[in-house]
Amino acid sequence: GAVVSQHPSRVICKSGTSVKIECRSLDFQATTMFWYRQFPKKSLMLMATSNEGSKATYEQGVEKDKFLINHASLTLSTLTVTSAHPEDSSFYICSASTGDDTGELFFGEGSRLTVL
């Protein structure tokens, strides 16, 4: 099956710094990728839809300037958490679809962000 890889899997940073998380589709081209945030023992919450070559579509309540998304190629989307604060600490997950009729999503391994 299709493989999606995230990097880094874990990152610890100081408050006020920016952190970039990469999401790559390894064996397929993904015109659309999705970014989620997950708090402990909670479900995945869709943050934004990343579209190759165009601006991302953010869900209501998600700050565009805080969570910068870039989808510069058909295999790479990045999420940058700018000026991170402790409340941004969370598990971030990306997914991508091959674009077939089923809409099946392939998920990355997730990235655990801890802001001190």
Added chain:
Amino acid sequence: LAKTTQPISMDSYEGQEVNITCSHNNIATNDYITWYQQFPSQGPRFIIQGYKTKVTNEVASLFIPADRKSSTLSLPRVSLSDTAVYYCLVGDSGSARQLTFGSGTQLTVLP
């Protein structure tokens, strides 16, 4: 947007068959039903997908009644390693953005 409803949690014992039902009353004609498994601190993993009737693969079966307003994931002979959260999602490629995660079902397999 097809909203899904699942039990919050279920307990089972090793070796038993587990059935998790998901309700999706407003499923659209083009929607597929997909189940994912998630372990702590990992991304969700695809288990099975179906459109109607019954689908079986090496790890699970998916039963979908004729009206498609619900679906049941069946895990045969569960083991401790099947302890995870299971999500049912409904949608198609045209609405991939709207594949909203519900609360999921925390399955705990006991020895």
